[in-house]
Amino acid sequence: MRTAAEYGPPGTSRQAHAVALENVTKTYPGGVTALDDVSLAVRPGTFTAVMGPSGSGKSTLMHCAAGLDAPTEGTVHIDGTAISRLSETHRTELRRDRVGFVFQSYNLVPSLSIADNITLPLRLAGKRPDHDWLRLLVERVGLEGRLTHRPAELSGGQQQRAAIARALVSRPAVVFADEPTGALDLRTAREVLGLLRDLVAGLGQTVVMVTHDPAAASRSDRALVMADGRVVDTLESPTAAELAHRITTLETE
Numbered sequence: 001m002r003t004a005a006e007y008g009p010p011g012t013s014r015q016a017h018a019v020a021l022e023n024v025t026k027t028y029p030g031g032v033t034a035l036d037d038v039s040l041a042v043r044p045g046t047f048t049a050v051m052g053p054s055g056s057g058k059s060t061l062m063h064c065a066a067g068l069d070a071p072t073e074g075t076v077h078i079d080g081t082a083i084s085r086l087s088e089t090h091r092t093e094l095r096r097d098r099v100g101f102v103f104q105s106y107n108l109v110p111s112l113s114i115a116d117n118i119t120l121p122l123r124l125a126g127k128r129p130d131h132d133w134l135r136l137l138v139e140r141v142g143l144e145g146r147l148t149h150r151p152a153e154l155s156g157g158q159q160q161r162a163a164i165a166r167a168l169v170s171r172p173a174v175v176f177a178d179e180p181t182g183a184l185d186l187r188t189a190r191e192v193l194g195l196l197r198d199l200v201a202g203l204g205q206t207v208v209m210v211t212h213d214p215a216a217a218s219r220s221d222r223a224l225v226m227a228d229g230r231v232v233d234t235l236e237s238p239t240a241a242e243l244a245h246r247i248t249t250l251e252t253e
């Protein structure tokens, strides 16, 4: 069986950036500009947090960066590919193969076992699992004894760990996590964040996480602070206190 080190960074080693946005603007029908000329680049093997007040554009940023929504202007590159130049079919394939998603509400399929939930993206893509990778992933997320269970038989933290394994099963260039600890108690949230951190450090995975929680964002390498559709601050290795202070000052500005 191969070890974590033998896997190396997942597929992005030749790309300078796992995700890059150039001058991205998103205006919704009705006229709200949710993203206003945003440029940013996410290096492979890093953990980025996106914070900001409600309505500042975090979800829109994530949707555009993940190819779920198209910007009104500007370019998004995922793993070196300019996604706006792709057909809808190729964009869907790129998203399926190169992007993983983790949501607050886990989004596991209730009727499937945990093993089948984790490997679902591969089956949808008509691919076979790499058994060594799968074993390593299941071990990393600590679900070895739960693979035959249904999601309802697992705790919230275990369900989120299964969702994280599912997001990583295709060895994507980037995983987007939208409030991944929002439904968890403090202790479980800390464990799940520790797991995300380990997946970045140990497996070279790239994670971009949207969160309202300064403690969660403090586990990142870099936190982007958004306000009114712009990235107004970038904090390297931020502490929870720094982030909480920055968000509070934004809300009172």
Ligand SMILES: Nc1ncnc2c1ncn2[C@@H]1O[C@H](COP(=O)(O)OP(=O)(O)OP(=O)(O)O)[C@@H](O)[C@H]1O
Residues within 6 Å of the ligand: 028, 029, 030, 032, 033, 034, 052, 053, 054, 055, 056, 057, 058, 059, 060, 061
């Ligand atoms: N589908 C949509 N149609 C029109 N306006 C939208 C749409 N989605 C979001 N918006 C608007 O765009 C702005 C940014 O919204 P967005 O959801 O990206 O913010 P957010 O920072 O993720 O907020 P929250 O923290 O509350 O989830 C808001 O003014 C919002 O009302």
